[in-house]
Structures are given as structure tokens and as C-alpha cells.
Amino acid sequence: MHGRLNIPLEESWTFQADLKNEGLKLKWHEHGPSMGENIQIPHTWNVQKGLQEFRGTGWYSRTFFAPPEWEGRLLRLQFDAVYRDAVVWINGQKVGEHADSGYTAFVLDISSAIIFGENNRIVVSANNENSQTALPVGNSFDWADDGGIIRGVSLIVSGRAAIDYAKIQAVPVFNEEGDRRCSPYGLLSGEIHLWESGEAANSTSLRLVVTAASEDGAQISEQWEILSNKGILRFKDIKVDSPKLWHFDHPHLYKVDLALYSGDILSDEVSIEVGFREIRSEGSTLLLNREPVRLMGVEWMPGSHPDRGMAETSSQLEEMLRHIKEANCVITRFHWQQDRKLLEWCDRNGLLVQEEIPHWQTPHDPDDEWLQTSMQHAQEMIHRHYNHPCIYAWGLGNEVNGQSAVTVRYFEQLKTLVRELDDTRFMNYVSNTVHENPSQDATGVGDVIMWNDYIGTWHGDLDRPAVIRTITEAHKDKPVIVAEYGLCEPAYEGGDERRKQILTDNTTEYRKHPGIAALIYFSLNDYRTQMGEAGEGMLRQRVHGSMTLDGTPKPSYEALRQLASPIRVAVNLENGAGKVAVTIETSDDIPSYRTSGYTLRLIDPHGDFYEQEIPELEPGERCVLHFMDIPQTRWDDIRLHVERPTGFSVTSGSLTSYVGYFTDNLVP
Structure with missing residues (x-):
């Protein structure tokens, strides 16, 4: 009985930047870089001093021992992502390459290059120069283009039938x-x-x-x-x-x-x-396991840790994902393909994800020549990530020329091809032009209408309610998801106070329109990007977020957390009797979904707590939970805490801060 061995290869690598582009001439592919520094995978050179602006080739090398008993078996090398164009050698023999896609996993058969009973050398070259054949194209995209082996590497040993x-x-x-x-x-x-x-x-x-x-x-x-x-x-x-x-x-x-x-x-x-789950639509209504839902979400831009960049560790990724859930957000999207470990966290902790092919603004009018590259991205993304229940949709692109007939035809063709890979999920195109002429925009190709709404900033001073009515009337048969809205500083002034106001005002308006099924606020964080206006080097960034680059929340983060809460809380205190009555009311606009398994706790400074499970509530329903014999002298020191069944906090604060009527909780 043999089965499979899966051996992580993240330690004991050496790295050297090829500043003069002479690695092949010096035969680094045979012996490894000549003066490499010791590093661990994941790794990017674009957060290292002196290499922050380097766009070129980096070389990686390490050895591993192949015992004699592996002879006759299949040995495969899996890279979870190399940004961007990679060539791999084993013992000086080229075993494969991967180009034009820097965020998707690839696997190479290395069996024929292995010397059994000896150490074997892996050498990898990674090049992150701008490309006109890759997605994303050139330097048009708005996130970091960090070069290197940016995700995990593993050796897979199995029988020949695998x-x-x-x-x-x-x-x-x-x-x-x-x-x-x-x-x-x-x-x-x-x-x-x-x-x-x-x-x-x-x-x-x-x-x-x-x-x-x-x-x-x-x-x-x-x-x-x-x-x-x-x-x-x-x-x-x-x-x-x-x-x-x-x-x-x-x-x-x-x-x-x-x-x-x-x-x-x-x-x-x-x-x-x-996971057993069904997500589909009926008209403009989104259904999760046959339940009509309206959801609140936020988009996070990974790769923004100041010290790690696109080579963020699993714990750093999970920290930001926890911030999403603690903000009461249950749906998100990513402009580019993500690590399987990140998606596994979303599976385990409950976060709906749209994962996308990184078409961003270019090519302006994509033609048939791009279908092959797009399908490479789709195949590598879907083949490796198909089984994640968190993924509810595949994104075909974002903010291309959505009003162009050429673009519409392209995404129609791409959707047809991608549907052959997966006919169980939504296929969507995210548009920043649907408000111009909703009936002819490329987002109509998708199963869900996805609109990036920047009325008041990038899109000018339009009548938002009238625009929303035009979009929802043109697409009565499909749910509308506002896929981005927020304040994109530093192009626009106002700071976090204006960001908070846009978040509050827009959300209040969207709630009035039943055709809108979900909101995805942009963005959770200020983020590193090669085209950012603030900061320099590895700290070049865009100040678009409700958290700073190092993960510190701004006031707008708490506003998001309150707006996205599925419940509202009011407390009544009966003086002298030690009675506390807590009224829970569920939201019935956005967000709107059944709540079950939620827990209410009252916690005193000594760590003692009073706990009751909140009964299952449909949107708009109320219940009252009574607590007895709580001395009035302790009320000011007690904290009220509501928790989801997944353990994430819904709302938390001093007991007395919840005294009052629900309107106190409607907006921050």
C-alpha cells in the first residue's frame, strides 16, 4: 500500500535577483544562483530593500533527497503560484514552464529528471516584467505585481496511475x-x-x-x-x-x-x-438553499502586508479574512485568482466568494485572440478550485469597455466556453459602465448584473435613485449586485469622514431597491499597488480602504460593521429589580436573511457571563430575552455581545450603550 506523499518544500531555498539578465549565460539553471540568500517560500523580492522597483527575473534553488524506493513512482512538483512567467529545471534538465498567468497553480511531472538515492536540485526562474500577452496586461492593473514564488511549493509522490x-x-x-x-x-x-x-x-x-x-x-x-x-x-x-x-x-x-x-x-x-449548498436566482431574487437573501459584503485586496507583499503567510491572510467576517460581511470578490488555503478558510468559516480572471480595463476591446489566454486562466482556476463551496461565481472580467459590442460578443463567447468547465455556478462580468446604457452593457451577459457604482466621483453627479431604477428595470430577470462603491482617494478629497458618509448614504439608498440583491463595499483596506499614488517602493499604495496598510481600523470600518449587521439591539433596564430585557430585531432590507444559532452574552468585568441562545428569526422579526438578578450597580460595567454560530462577533459594547430604540442602531 503506497498511496500519495505530499511533501511541502517551503524551507531551505536560495534566491538571487538577476539584475543583469545573465543567469542563463552563467548556467544558474544547472547549479542554482551563484550568490543566493537564504529565504523561505512564499517569497517576493519586491518587498526587499533595493529590489522594490525591480521588474525582471529572480532565481530560486533548493535540493531534496529522492530515496531509492521512489524509483518507478510518479513524482510531480506543484507550484501554487509563481508570479509570473516561470521556468523549472531539475538537475539542469528543463522539466516545464508556465507563462501568462501568475496567480494560478500548475503541476509538472519531474520523474524522468530525478536521480534516486541522491540529492536533486530544483531551479526556478520567475519573471515579472510587464507583458502584453498575459492577464493582467502590461501595467494597467490596480494591484501589486510582486515577482517570485509567491505561494506554496510541494512535491507529490504517487503511483504511476494518479x-x-x-x-x-x-x-x-x-x-x-x-x-x-x-x-x-x-x-x-x-x-x-x-x-x-x-x-x-x-x-x-x-x-x-x-x-x-x-x-x-x-x-x-x-x-x-x-x-x-x-x-x-x-x-x-x-x-x-x-x-x-x-x-x-x-x-x-x-x-x-x-x-x-x-x-x-x-x-x-x-x-x-x-459542502451541500444551492445558490441560484429567481428573477431579481438571490436564493441560498431556497432562502431569499440580500447580502452585505466588502472587497479586500490581498498582497498588501508591508513586509510580505504578495507572499503573505497563511496567518496574515487569515487575519484579514477575520476582519471581513467581524465586519458582518458574508460575500466578497477577488480581482485575481487566490490561494487554495485562503479558499479553504472561506469554506470553513462561511464567506461567499467570486473569483475572477484578471481582465482589468485592458484589453479595451478584447477580441478572439484573447480567448486562449482567458481559457488558460479559467481552466487552471476552475480545475483546482471547483470543489470549494465558498465559491458561488466565476468572474470573467472587470471594467473593460462594457458598452462595446466587441466586448459583449467576447464575453458571450468566453462565458459559453467557461460554462463547459462548470455549469453549476454563476458566470459574471463586472461593469463600471452599465449605468450609461443598461440594456446594451456587457454585464448583461452574466447570470447576475454586477455594477461598480462611483456616482458622485468617477461617474459624475448623476441621479443615483433614477440610475438604479433604470438598471433594475432593464434587467428584471436578474439580481443586481453593487460590486464596488466607496471613496477612491487620493483622487478625491474628504478622508475617512467622507468615506464613511458615502458608505452610509449609498447603503441607505440601495436598501430601497428590491432588485439589488447584494452590496460589496470597496474596500476593506488601503492596498499596495504598482500604480498607486501614495507612498514609495514597497509601500506604494492607494488609500481606498477602511483599514490602513498595516491593518489598523479607521472609523469607517465600524460604520461598515454596523451597517452590515443582520440584527439590531435595544435594551430596557428595570431599576431596582435587577431585570434586563434585550430586544433583538433582524434586518429586513440589506442585509436580509434568516438568523439561527446566534448567542447573546452579558459579560461582567470578572469574566462571569449570562448567556441565552437567540431563537431563529426571519427577516424583520423580533424577540425579547430576559435576564434576572443582575445588580444595578454592575450595569455600567457589563458588556453585551452577540455572536454568530461561527464564533464571529455581530455586535459588542457596554450594556448601557444599547439602551434605547432601534433607530439608534440603524446607522452609525
Whole structure:
């Protein structure tokens, strides 16, 4: 029994910048960089002193020992991302390259270059010069172009018959009569793509064993065995009774184990986490597991840590993701493809994600020549990230020339091609021009209308309510998501006070329009960008956020947290009786969704607390929770805290600060 070994290769690398572009002449690809410094992966040189502005080639090298017993097995090298154009050598032999996409994972077969029983040298060159053939194009994009091995590297050792990637569908089946929210059972189906080696593709003795398990580890299905003589193995409709559904407040996950046998020998194995959830639309209404929802979100621009840049560690990424959830935001989007570890966090903690091909403003009128590059991005993104329940949509592009017929035709073609990769999710194009003529804009190609609204700044002084009515009337059959709104300093003055006002005023207006299904505020953070107006070198940035570059919240962050809260709280204190009554009311505009599993705590300075579970509430419903025998002398020192079932705070403050009516909580 062999199976799979997955060995992280993040330590003991050396790095050298190729300032004179002479690495190949000096044969660094055979022996490694000549004077390399010791570094760890992930790594980017653009946060190092003297290299902040360097756009060129960097060289990386390390060795690993290949024991004799690995001979005859399949050895693959996986890079989670190299920005941007990479070439890889093993022991001086070129084993592969990856170009035009700096944020997607790629895997190389290195078996033929390995010397068993000895140390083997990996050498990687990474080039981040501007490119006219890559996405993003040139230097048009508004985020950092940090060069290097910016995400993890691992060595995969398996049998010659091996799994490349798997696409697992976890589909809840709902009652069409009675309680439509109830899913009496779910169905697991899968498409397992084998690594394209001769043995895997042509063998007639491959056997796949599929085992599904619940969160507590209990087996929930019998093992399935599939025989195939093709390069794709499929299984269908494994029944799971009464599945716990994935929801941003209840992110239940199931583990699917895939074991691939060649004859009676275990050749490869993979474990995948999936979630049973359905997200679709009816007219302009967004439905999550058959529940109508209106959601509040925020966009975060990764790669902005002052010391790490695009090579942020997992803990640094998770810290910013926690800020999103603590701001009561449950939906986001990313302009470019993200790390699988980041998406795994979103799976476990409940954050809906649109992940995008990095078309940003250019090419202005994309034509058919760009379809091949776009499809490379789509394939690498979807093949590796298909199984994440947090991903509700794939983004095809952002702020190209949306009013152009050429652009419309291009995204129609791209959507058709991408739909062949995944027909289970929304496909969207994000527009900053739909307000000009909603009926002809390219965002209409998408399953959801996505609008970047900068009326009052970039888009001039238009009548926002009238514009919204025009958009929603033109697209009655689709939900509208405001994909960006905020203050883009330093192009516009006003500081965080104006940012807070725009956030509050716009959100208040959007709430009045039922065709708007979700809001994504821009942005969570000030962010590093190669085209920023503030700061220099590795600190070049745009001051667009409600947090500073180092993660310090501004006043507008608390405004976002209050506006995005799904509940409002009012407290009544009965003097002399030690009675505290807490009224909870759920929001019924934006956000609007059922709340269940929420907890209310009153905590005194000694750490003692009084706790009650808030009953399940539909949007607009109220409940009153009573606490007895709480001395009046302690009221000023008690903190009120409401927590989601995922553990994230909804609202927190002194008990007496909540005394009053709900209008005190409607806006910051």
C-alpha cells in the first residue's frame, strides 16, 4: 500500500535577483544562483530593500533527497503560484514552464529528471516584467505585481496511475411541497481526471473507491468502486440522508476520500472537502438553499502586508479574512485568482466568494485572440478550485469597455466556453459602465448584473435613485449586485469622514431597491499597488480602504460593521429589580436573511457571563430575552455581545450603550 506523499518544500531555498539578465549565460539553471540568500517560500523580492522597483527575473534553488524506493513512482512538483512567467529545471534538465498567468497553480511531472538515492536540485526562474500577452496586461492593473514564488511549493509522490484533479458535486435535494428549506437527502457525484501518463490513461485495471464522511467522521455512504479504461473516472448519485447544508452562518463540510488502485495496489489517494449548498436566482431574487437573501459584503485586496507583499503567510491572510467576517460581511470578490488555503478558510468559516480572471480595463476591446489566454486562466482556476463551496461565481472580467459590442460578443463567447468547465455556478462580468446604457452593457451577459457604482466621483453627479431604477428595470430577470462603491482617494478629497458618509448614504439608498440583491463595499483596506499614488517602493499604495496598510481600523470600518449587521439591539433596564430585557430585531432590507444559532452574552468585568441562545428569526422579526438578578450597580460595567454560530462577533459594547430604540442602531 503506497498511496500519495505530499511533501511541502517551503524551507531551505536560495534566491538571487538577476539584475543583469545573465543567469542563463552563467548556467544558474544547472547549479542554482551563484550568490543566493537564504529565504523561505512564499517569497517576493519586491518587498526587499533595493529590489522594490525591480521588474525582471529572480532565481530560486533548493535540493531534496529522492530515496531509492521512489524509483518507478510518479513524482510531480506543484507550484501554487509563481508570479509570473516561470521556468523549472531539475538537475539542469528543463522539466516545464508556465507563462501568462501568475496567480494560478500548475503541476509538472519531474520523474524522468530525478536521480534516486541522491540529492536533486530544483531551479526556478520567475519573471515579472510587464507583458502584453498575459492577464493582467502590461501595467494597467490596480494591484501589486510582486515577482517570485509567491505561494506554496510541494512535491507529490504517487503511483504511476494518479489523480490530477477532481470535480465533486454535492447537490441538496429539496422538498417541493411543505417546507421547501428542508433537504431530505443530497447526492454526491464526481468526475475524476487522471494524470496524463500512459499507464493511467490506458490501463483497464484501475479501480476508484469513494468514501464520504460527515463532519464528525462518521461514514455516511458505502464505498463505491468504478472500473474504467478512460482518462476520466466518474461516479454518480451517492445518497446522503439529511445533509447539513453549507451556509455562511453554518458552513458544514463533508470529506470525500478518493482512493485509486492499479490492480490491488493503492496508487494514489486524495481527500476533498465539499459542502451541500444551492445558490441560484429567481428573477431579481438571490436564493441560498431556497432562502431569499440580500447580502452585505466588502472587497479586500490581498498582497498588501508591508513586509510580505504578495507572499503573505497563511496567518496574515487569515487575519484579514477575520476582519471581513467581524465586519458582518458574508460575500466578497477577488480581482485575481487566490490561494487554495485562503479558499479553504472561506469554506470553513462561511464567506461567499467570486473569483475572477484578471481582465482589468485592458484589453479595451478584447477580441478572439484573447480567448486562449482567458481559457488558460479559467481552466487552471476552475480545475483546482471547483470543489470549494465558498465559491458561488466565476468572474470573467472587470471594467473593460462594457458598452462595446466587441466586448459583449467576447464575453458571450468566453462565458459559453467557461460554462463547459462548470455549469453549476454563476458566470459574471463586472461593469463600471452599465449605468450609461443598461440594456446594451456587457454585464448583461452574466447570470447576475454586477455594477461598480462611483456616482458622485468617477461617474459624475448623476441621479443615483433614477440610475438604479433604470438598471433594475432593464434587467428584471436578474439580481443586481453593487460590486464596488466607496471613496477612491487620493483622487478625491474628504478622508475617512467622507468615506464613511458615502458608505452610509449609498447603503441607505440601495436598501430601497428590491432588485439589488447584494452590496460589496470597496474596500476593506488601503492596498499596495504598482500604480498607486501614495507612498514609495514597497509601500506604494492607494488609500481606498477602511483599514490602513498595516491593518489598523479607521472609523469607517465600524460604520461598515454596523451597517452590515443582520440584527439590531435595544435594551430596557428595570431599576431596582435587577431585570434586563434585550430586544433583538433582524434586518429586513440589506442585509436580509434568516438568523439561527446566534448567542447573546452579558459579560461582567470578572469574566462571569449570562448567556441565552437567540431563537431563529426571519427577516424583520423580533424577540425579547430576559435576564434576572443582575445588580444595578454592575450595569455600567457589563458588556453585551452577540455572536454568530461561527464564533464571529455581530455586535459588542457596554450594556448601557444599547439602551434605547432601534433607530439608534440603524446607522452609525
